[in-house]
Amino acid sequence: MVENRPWHDFLAHAVLIAGVILVAFPLWVTFVASTLRYEDIVNVPMPLLPGDQLLANYHQVLTAGSQRGSSAPVSTMLMNSTIMAIFVATGKIVISIISAFAIVYFRFPGRIFFFWMIFVTLMLPIEVRIIPTFKVASDLGLLDSYAGLILPAIASATATFLFRQFFLTIPDELAEAARIDGAGPMRFFFDVVLPLSKTNIAALFVILFIFGWNQYLWPLLITSREEMYTVVIGIKRMISSGDATTEWHLVMATAMLALLPPALVVISMQKWFVKGLVDTEK
Amino acid sequence: MAQIVLKDVKKSYTKDVLVIHGVDVTIADGEFIVIVGPSGCGKSTLLRMIAGLEQITAGTISIAGGVVNDVEPKDRNIAMVFQNYALYPHMTVYENMSYGLRIRRMSKAEIDQRVQRAAKILELGQLLARKPRELSGGQRQRVAMGRAIVREPAAFLFDEPLSNLDAKLRVQMRLEIQKLHRDLRTTSIFVTHDQVEAMTLADRMIVMNLGVVEQIGRPIDVYDDPASLFVAGFIGSPAMNFLPGRRAGDEVDVGEGVRVPLPEELRGRAGEAVTVGVRPEHLVIAGGSGPTFSLKVDTVEALGADSMLHCALGANALVVRVDGHVTPEPGTSIAVSAMPDKTFFFDTASGKRL
Numbered sequence: 001m002v003e004n005r006p007w008h009d010f011l012a013h014a015v016l017i018a019g020v021i022l023v024a025f026p027l028w029v030t031f032v033a034s035t036l037r038y039e040d041i042v043n044v045p046m047p048l049l050p051g052d053q054l055l056a057n058y059h060q061v062l063t064a065g066s067q068r069g070s071s072a073p074v075s076t077m078l079m080n081s082t083i084m085a086i087f088v089a090t091g092k093i094v095i096s097i098i099s100a101f102a103i104v105y106f107r108f109p110g111r112i113f114f115f116w117m118i119f120v121t122l123m124l125p126i127e128v129r130i131i132p133t134f135k136v137a138s139d140l141g142l143l144d145s146y147a148g149l150i151l152p153a154i155a156s157a158t159a160t161f162l163f164r165q166f167f168l169t170i171p172d173e174l175a176e177a178a179r180i181d182g183a184g185p186m187r188f189f190f191d192v193v194l195p196l197s198k199t200n201i202a203a204l205f206v207i208l209f210i211f212g213w214n215q216y217l218w219p220l221l222i223t224s225r226e227e228m229y230t231v232v233i234g235i236k237r238m239i240s241s242g243d244a245t246t247e248w249h250l251v252m253a254t255a256m257l258a259l260l261p262p263a264l265v266v267i268s269m270q271k272w273f274v275k276g277l278v279d280t281e282k
Numbered sequence: 283m284a285q286i287v288l289k290d291v292k293k294s295y296t297k298d299v300l301v302i303h304g305v306d307v308t309i310a311d312g313e314f315i316v317i318v319g320p321s322g323c324g325k326s327t328l329l330r331m332i333a334g335l336e337q338i339t340a341g342t343i344s345i346a347g348g349v350v351n352d353v354e355p356k357d358r359n360i361a362m363v364f365q366n367y368a369l370y371p372h373m374t375v376y377e378n379m380s381y382g383l384r385i386r387r388m389s390k391a392e393i394d395q396r397v398q399r400a401a402k403i404l405e406l407g408q409l410l411a412r413k414p415r416e417l418s419g420g421q422r423q424r425v426a427m428g429r430a431i432v433r434e435p436a437a438f439l440f441d442e443p444l445s446n447l448d449a450k451l452r453v454q455m456r457l458e459i460q461k462l463h464r465d466l467r468t469t470s471i472f473v474t475h476d477q478v479e480a481m482t483l484a485d486r487m488i489v490m491n492l493g494v495v496e497q498i499g500r501p502i503d504v505y506d507d508p509a510s511l512f513v514a515g516f517i518g519s520p521a522m523n524f525l526p527g528r529r530a531g532d533e534v535d536v537g538e539g540v541r542v543p544l545p546e547e548l549r550g551r552a553g554e555a556v557t558v559g560v561r562p563e564h565l566v567i568a569g570g571s572g573p574t575f576s577l578k579v580d581t582v583e584a585l586g587a588d589s590m591l592h593c594a595l596g597a598n599a600l601v602v603r604v605d606g607h608v609t610p611e612p613g614t615s616i617a618v619s620a621m622p623d624k625t626f627f628f629d630t631a632s633g634k635r636l
Contacts, residue, residue, distance in 0.1 A: 173368035176335050181382035181429075182356035191381070195372040 027259075034058070034253035041248045057253045065226075065238075065250075072226035074254050077234040081213055082261060084149045084230055088212030089205050091154035096204075097197065100163035101189055105175065115164075122157030126218050134221055148222045149230070153215065159204055166200050167193065202272035210262045231258040284346030284359070284436035284469055285311050286332065291341035293327055293493075302328055303493045304341065312467045318480035319490035320516070326441055328490070329473045333439050334358050346436050361430035362439040365446060367422045369414040369429075375401075376410040379428045393432075400431040403462070420451045427462070440472040444479065456482060477517050481505070489513050511633040514559050514626060520590060523565070523600045525558045526630055534558055534627070538596040540575045542620070548627055548636045555630035562590065562603035564624035572619040577602070579610050591616070 029048070033041055036051035061074040102108075103115050126133065133152050142148030170193070178188040219230045229237065235258060238251045266273070286309040293302035302324045309315050317325040330336040332343055334355035342349050350358050361382075369378050376397060383393045401407045404424045414422055423443060430438050440459075444452045456479060463470055463483075474480055480487045481501045489496045489504060489512075497509040501517075508514035514522045527536035532549055534542045534556045542558050568574070577593035577600060589609055591602040593616070602618055610616055627636040 171366060171368060173364040173366055174370065176333075176355075177362070177364060177368040177370075177429075178381075179335070180333065180355045180360065180362050182385040183381075187385065192370055192372075 030252050030255055033249055034256050036249050038245075038247055038249055053249065057249050058257070061250050061253045061257065065234075072229055072234065074231060074234060074257055076227055077229050077231040077254075078257060078261070080146075080149075080228060081230040081232065081258070083146055084215065084219070085209045085212035085261070087146070087150045088153050088215075089208035091150065092156040092159050092208050093201055093204055095154060096156050096159035097163050097194075097201070100160050100167055101193060103160075104164055104167040105185065105188075118155075118160055119157050122155055122160075126152060126215075130217065130221070133218075137222060143222055144225045144228045149215075149219055149228070152218060153212065156208065159208065162200065162204065163197065166197060170196060199272055199275045202269055202275075206265055206269050206273045209265050213262050234258075285309065286346075286437060286469060286471070287342075287344045288332075289342045289344075291328070291331060291338060291343060293324070293331060293336065293339045300339075301493045302331075302339075305488075305495050307488060307495070307498055309469060309471065312469055314463050314470045314472065314483060314485045316472045316474060316480040316484035316487045317490060318474055318477055318487055318516075321475055322492075323490040324493040325473045325475075325488075325490050329439055329441055329471060332437075332471060333360060333362050359436040360439055361433045361435040361437075362441065363423075363426045363430050363443045365442040367414070367426040367446075369422060369425055371414055374411050374413055375406060375417070375425050375428075378414065378425055379432050382429065382433050396432045396434070397428075400428040403431065403465070404428050404458075419447050420455060423447060423455055424458075427459075431462075431466070435468070437469040437471065440470065442474055443472075444474070444476070452479075459483060477519065481517070489516060491516075508559075508626065509635050511557060511559070511628045511635075514628070514635075518561060520562050520601045520603070522559045522561050522626075523598075524628075525560075525595065525598050525600075527556055527558055529554050529556055536595070537598075538575070540573070540595065542573065542625065543622075544627065545622075551636050552627065553629055553631065556636070557628040557630045558620075559626040559628060560620045560624060562601040564621045565600070565602045565618045566621065567602070567604060567608065568617050568619075572622045572625070574617050574619045576615045576617050578615050579612050581612055582609050584609050 029046075032048060032050050033046065034057055035054040036047065037053055040047060040051060063073050063075065065073045099118065103111060137143065137148050137152065142151065174192060175188060178192055183191060214232060215230070216232050216236075219233050220236070223229055223233060226237075231254065235251060235254050238254060239246050288305050288307050288309075291302060291305045292300060294300045305328060307315075317328060319325045327336060331338050332345075334350065334353060338351050342351055344350060345358055345360065370381065373381065379397050379400060380393045383396065388396075397410070398407075401410060404427060406421070406424055406428055409417060409421060409425075414425065417425065423446075426443070443459075444455055447455060459472075460483060472479070472483055480489075484501050486499060487501055487504060488498050491512045497504055497513045499507075504513060504517055508517065508522075511524070515524065525536040525540075525542075527534040527542070529535075529544075529552055530541060532544055534544060534552075536542060536558055544552055544556075575595070577591075577595055579591050579593050580599075581592045583590040583592070584606060586606050588606045589604050591604060591610065593600045593602060602616070628634065629636055
């Protein structure tokens with residue numbers, strides 16, 4: 001809009017501000033609740049201004065966990081979640097980029113067949129294949145281990161497909177020029193394909209990190225010892241069922257903590273993320 | 283530098299469809315060879331076979347004495363310049379040019395010396411730290427050539443390197459390639475569909491059509507002495523005029539009452555259907571020694587130095603090249619005659635020169 005219409009501006013801003021409030025309000029309530037005492041939260045109505053328990057609550061969850069629900073400290077859980085998310089994201093990228101490279105740049109019998117096999121099998125979410133996967137994981141002794149948390153989620157059809165599509169846009173002449181320059185396939189991969197994929201890798205890392213961080217059902221099944229809980233599972237375990245009271249101020253503090261790492265990843269990689277989704281360096 | 287020998291080289295992608303029908307040519311050390319032909323004639327495929335990027339179905343290719351049929355491109359000691367330049371987008375000009383040398387584990391000093399020398403030849407000195415996307419088309423083209431030069435290969439292979447440039451730059455780069463070849467004297471094979479590039483650059487040219495070599499020879503020989511209808515029509519601009527006719531005794535009747543006498547030595551070989559070919563500059567207005575005939579002028583292109591008269595003889599269109607100051611009115615008729623020693627006769631059915 002070029003023309004200057006105050007009323008129009010006002011309306012636009014009003015809508016935007018209402019939207020922001022709508023989205024931010026639950027977050028605010030969570031934050032406020034994490035700074036209150038238990039008694040203040042169960043009072044109706046709950047205060048909407050932060051209390052004085054910020055440090056105490058966060059200190060307690062980070063070091064000792066909740067008294068009534070799970071008692072594992074959230075710091076351990078955050079560490080578990082971080083390890084899982086980083087390895088899942090990295091593993092997915094490493095495996096996908098290599099398989100996409102094979103599918104695009106090598107002519108081997110059954111190339112198309114394998115591509116579709118990868119596509120069809122991995123398109124199924126973990127939930128669909130959860131029982132056989134659990135059986136395999138338990139037979140291999142992977143219960144309650146990082147390997148068990150990470151391995152079933154470490155291959156990605158989506159990432160393979162995205163890398164394949166990206167590789168197809170790299171001109172064939174580049175591969176031929178590299179062949180004439182004397183670069184073997186792996187040299188070409190590391191010297192040309194990988195640097196060109198930088199932005200795509202960054203964008204995928206953000207998406208896959210959040211995917212790994214938010215894994216719920218699989219960690220819930222495979223972890224039974226508290227020191228292996230991820231933070232998402234930790235929140236669930238803190239909410240006690242039945243008659244026992246739930247320490248909501250601690251649950252909310254944990255939720256706030258669980259929110260930070262993905263937000264940090266998104267914010268710190270924002271520039272790369274957008275670039276990777278929007279343009280390619282060619 | 284090296285001699286390149288192709289012996290009965292054939293290529294097919296599916297079992298019985300040949301896309302290259304047996305090419306035999308010996309390219310001398312230091313020679314500049316241009317492979318020219320319309321798109322789809324197999325010229326790029328032939329070049330890629332020499333480079334080692336395509337398998338050879340039959341025959342042999344040897345570079346510098348050794349058969350290279352099963353030798354990897356990197357071991358053939360050749361360098362290639364691609365139509366779209368194929369520069370590594372994430373590397374600087376310097377890195378692009380030195381990449382092949384770094385892979386060959388050449389010493390830093392040697393690499394630097396070679397790159398600096400190539401940069402000097404190609405006037406790339408100021409651009410060595412830039413990325414390809416910060417360069418213009420002509421500069422990218424030069425970097426691509428620099429990448430070939432630093433390798434100091436036995437042969438340069440050019441795959442339509444000027445096609446992506448605008449007309450002015452194309453002429454300039456053509457001259458630079460000519461100069462480069464004069465200075466370096468490296469065996470070069472240059473693929474193009476542009477007959478002007480072929481005429482101006484080549485020591486010898488290979489004219490290809492539909493996977494068949496139509497003629498190999500010096501540009502001026504190909505121009506003066508085309509081996510077939512295709513070559514005669516492809517080389518030269520504007521193209522040679524063709525008049526399909528019928529044999530009538532010792533003459534060829536091309537219609538509209540015009541009869542062109544067959545030279546004595548061709549009379550034995552000429553069949554029933556004969557096509558007469560004559561270049562626009564070999565049709566002279568009045569005063570020629572051949573039979574004079576009348577043409578109706580349709581349009582006149584006055585180019586300054588000379589004029590192109592687009593004329594009609596019955597259903598056939600003809601172009602006459604005359605002095606730039608001769609501009610007859612469209613619609614009028616002119617009397618022309620063809621220079622007898624510059625008139626070509628082709629067998630219409632086979633397309634071969636008689």
